[in-house]
Structure formats: structure tokens, C-alpha cells
Amino acid sequence: MTSGIHHVTGITSNVQANVDFYVGFLGLRLVKRTGGYADAEQLHLVYGDGVGSPGSLLTFLVWEAAGRGRTGIGQVSEVALAVPPVSLGDWITKALAANIPLEGPFREFGEPVLRLKDPDGLIVKLVGVDMATPAPLPNAPIRLRGVTLLTDKVVETARFLTRFGYTEERRSGVTQRMGSDTDIVDVREVSGFVPSVSGGGVPDHVAFRARDIDELRSMRLSLKGHGPTEVHDRKYFVSLYVRDPAGILMEYATDGPGMTVDEAPAELGRTLFLPPHDADRAEDLRAMLPQFALPGEERFPARDLPFIHRFNRPQKPDGTTLVLLHGTGGNEAYLMPIARRIAPKSTLLGVRGRATEEGTNRWFRRVDAKTFDQQDIRGESEAFAAFVEGAVTGYGLDPDKLVFLGYSNGANMLAAVIQLHPGVVRRAVLLRGIQPLEKPPALDLSDTSVLALTGRDDAFARNAPALADALLAHGARVDSLELSANHELAAADVTESTEWIQRKLSMNR
Missing domain, CATH: 3.10.180.10 (2,3-Dihydroxybiphenyl 1,2-Dioxygenase, domain 1)
Incomplete structure (x- = not known):
């Protein structure tokens, strides 16, 4: 033996x-x-x-x-x-x-x-x-x-x-x-x-x-x-x-x-190896798993910022960065698979919300499914704006090649930041987002472009137009599309997001 x-x-x-x-x-x-x-x-x-x-x-x-x-x-x-x-x-x-x-x-x-x-x-x-x-x-x-x-x-x-x-x-x-x-x-x-x-x-x-x-x-x-x-x-x-x-x-x-x-x-x-029984989602897993550098290899220094975050870098990055905000129960890696399909050559920056609800991650507290804690939204929006500023400076990100993508609660968080802190989020894809603010301020959003993707069979779809209307009313450029989908993400989200992001970034060239 x-x-x-x-x-x-x-x-x-x-x-x-x-x-x-x-x-x-x-x-x-x-x-x-x-x-x-x-x-x-x-x-x-x-x-x-x-x-x-x-x-x-x-x-x-x-x-x-x-x-x-x-x-x-x-x-x-x-x-x-x-x-x-x-x-x-x-x-x-x-x-x-x-x-x-x-x-x-x-x-x-x-x-x-x-x-x-x-x-x-x-x-x-x-x-x-x-x-x-x-x-x-x-x-x-x-x-x-x-x-x-x-x-x-x-x-x-x-x-x-x-x-x-x-x-x-x-x-x-x-x-x-x-x-x-x-x-x-x-x-x-x-x-x-x-x-x-x-x-x-x-x-x-x-x-x-x-x-x-x-x-x-x-x-x-x-x-x-x-x-x-x-x-x-x-x-x-x-x-x-x-x-x-x-x-x-x-x-x-x-x-x-x-x-x-x-x-x-x-x-x-x-080489990163993946279990054979997960071969059908190998690329998604490569996007989700944390990256690191061995001693002597080039590395990206970690910065002490107010939100837990993680980068995923492709082999040949094109200089663009997608900042990802998960939905309720997600984390900083949750949106990386779909984001990698949307932008294969972008650096991905996944961020984790700081609020929790019954042990799950969120971006701000809520009173019930339809009532949000307005004070918490404002506090977390201010913290996120500081995070963006710190990430741009600390990691050397190009603000002109920065796009934000949020899903559900993460989309609501982005909507709040757009309205409370104009200029921080200039290009955003909001997947299944609704208006989180009860009294949005009357601020100039003319430097902001938004793609709002709603699921036709989503139970929250009837609340989506109020957000688009509020953004448009204050000067934002909003493209609203209703997809043949429910609250869950679908293939059409990838197609529409890819085309919109490519078009918006090409305007800066």
C-alpha cells in the first residue's frame, strides 16, 4: 500500500x-x-x-x-x-x-x-x-x-x-x-x-x-x-x-x-484546462474565470477602489472597455460570457454591487419588488461615480472607448448614475432596465447615449417606457427596442448590443 x-x-x-x-x-x-x-x-x-x-x-x-x-x-x-x-x-x-x-x-x-x-x-x-x-x-x-x-x-x-x-x-x-x-x-x-x-x-x-x-x-x-x-x-x-x-x-x-x-x-x-463535461461552454468559462500573472509576466496592478471588481482581457485587446453591472444575485463575472460574445476584443471590467438581499448581491436596497430605497440609490450612485473615476485614472482606461452594460438591477443602477451624475456614464446598454428614481433631477444629459432593450414578455416591460421618456426629456439619445424575450437575456441582446456599440464607438474615430 x-x-x-x-x-x-x-x-x-x-x-x-x-x-x-x-x-x-x-x-x-x-x-x-x-x-x-x-x-x-x-x-x-x-x-x-x-x-x-x-x-x-x-x-x-x-x-x-x-x-x-x-x-x-x-x-x-x-x-x-x-x-x-x-x-x-x-x-x-x-x-x-x-x-x-x-x-x-x-x-x-x-x-x-x-x-x-x-x-x-x-x-x-x-x-x-x-x-x-x-x-x-x-x-x-x-x-x-x-x-x-x-x-x-x-x-x-x-x-x-x-x-x-x-x-x-x-x-x-x-x-x-x-x-x-x-x-x-x-x-x-x-x-x-x-x-x-x-x-x-x-x-x-x-x-x-x-x-x-x-x-x-x-x-x-x-x-x-x-x-x-x-x-x-x-x-x-x-x-x-x-x-x-x-x-x-x-x-x-x-x-x-x-x-x-x-x-x-x-x-x-x-494552459487553462476545463472539465470535459463543460466543453460546450468553454469560451464562457474562459471569460468568467479570474486571470493572473506569474512572476516575471506583465501584469495589471490592482487598485483599491470602492467596489469589488475584476478584469478579463482578450489576447489582442482593441483598447475598448466594457464595464459590466450584474443583476440581482450575480457577481462581477456574471455578465462576462455574454459581454465577450458582444465584444470579443474588448477588455471587460466586471463590478460587484455592495448591497445584499437575503445573501444575494444587489446594487441598492429595495423596500419591495417595485419600491427602491431612494437614499441608498443616491449613496451608491455617488460611490459608483467615484469608482469610475478611480478606474479610469488608476488603470489608464480611455474614456472615449468606455461602454457600460447593465442587466436588470445593474441596468437600474446605471440609469440612476446617468441621471444623478451626468458625464460619468456616456454610453450605456440597459438590459431590462426600469426607472429607479422617484424624483429624477432636471440635468442636461445631451452627452449621453443609451440602448434600452426590453423583453416583450417581461413582467416589468410596462415600466420600461418611463425610463426612456425621462432620459429623452433631458436630452439623452435613446434607442429603445422591444425584443421577443422575457426578463432573461436572449441571443437578440447580443446582436443588438454588438451593432449599437460598434456604431457608437466608430463615431469617436
């Missing part, structure tokens, strides 16, 4: 900061970038040694702008990476120079340990111990040394780990060390703690090594009386998922096929 850890999976809320830490600071190699196999709209990054060997792998699910998770019972709490003992002094110097939070060195079970925190707050321990990996990288951790588990059932958790080839080594205080042929798992008793909550900085699970599918099948049979298990083909390995008696999510993953099944060793980590 193969023993030891295959990989550890964490959660990050900032993909660029995560890449900068694990590749730029630690020196690991990005060996795979994929859409998630459980959720293809979630980016999944894999770091490891030079060829992505089992036992060297750290993987991260990207939850952009997610809140910090909560450390507690039933989780992996620390990840330990082996480094040559003589290198610890260099790591201290490097961490101090990079302003990485650092504690230590300490001695744990006789081994020297440095505790670092990654950008999400995950504790990464560098342990001075000689270990081996098939493709070591210069000036980088060698491989996984182990993990620490938090449990209120230390005896049961330790016994469960014996299924994966671990045996009891020794105990120090509230921590029981379990060892395999290659690494360790520290089982820490934390009775009285609150349960863990998923989020940035909290590991999702630890995966142990199975030599092949036969070992995995045998493990599943042995767990029949334990509780539910799931088996999934993740392309690079086959995985069995199970929870230990304390609720800790554990995985049993085959060593093969491995990270080189779809990329040559020299090309690892360069």
Missing part, C-alpha cells in the same frame, strides 16, 4: 496574491490551472515540484473576494513543507524582506519550524528536515512534510488515519503525531472549540495517496460500515472522499495519471 499525503487543498480569496506567494515567494511551480471539476466556474490552481509529483502538491480553490474562513473543529489547520535544515536562516531573511508574517524558529517534535502566513492567513510551516522529491526546485520547499488536524475526537481521528498507512509515533501536549513512510499528520485535540467555517485561509481537505484504482476500490469497500463516500474522476487522479469521525474531509487519490497527462513537463501550468 502506498502511504503518505497526495495533496492538500486550500481556499484563496485573491488569486494574484496566492500566485505571488506560492510561486513568487516560496518558489513552487504552478503545475496545473483548471476550472474546478465540481464547479467549473471556480478556478483551481495546483502547485508542486518540477513535475507535480504526488506528495509535493498544494492546490487552491479560488473564491474571489470571499470572506475569511473560521478556524475550528473538523479541519486541516496548518500545512507543513520540508526545507533543508541549513536553509532556515535564509528563509527568515527572505520572509522579513518580503514582509511575510513570521513566527519562530521553534522546535516541534525535535524539528526546527518556522511559521508563516500566506495572504489569506493560512499557516504554512517550513520544517527543517531532509526529504526527497522526484523533481526538486532550487531555493524552494522540497515537498509536503505534513498537516495538522483539529479534532475533538483525537483517539477516533488517529485511529481513522491508520487506514491510510499512518501509525502513532509520539505525543506532545495535546498533539498526537502520526507517521507514514514519507510524512506526518499531527492530530491536535481542541475540545470546546467552535466548528470550522469554509473560506479564505482555511484548508478544504487533505488527500492521501493510493497507488492505483484497485487500492481505491479496496478502501471504499473497507469504509462501507463507516459512512457515505463519493468517488470522482478528476482527470489527473481518481478520488474517494470521506469524512473522519470528527467531520474532517479527507480524500484518497490515485498517483496517476498525474499532472503530465495533458501537458509536457516543460509546459506544465501554462
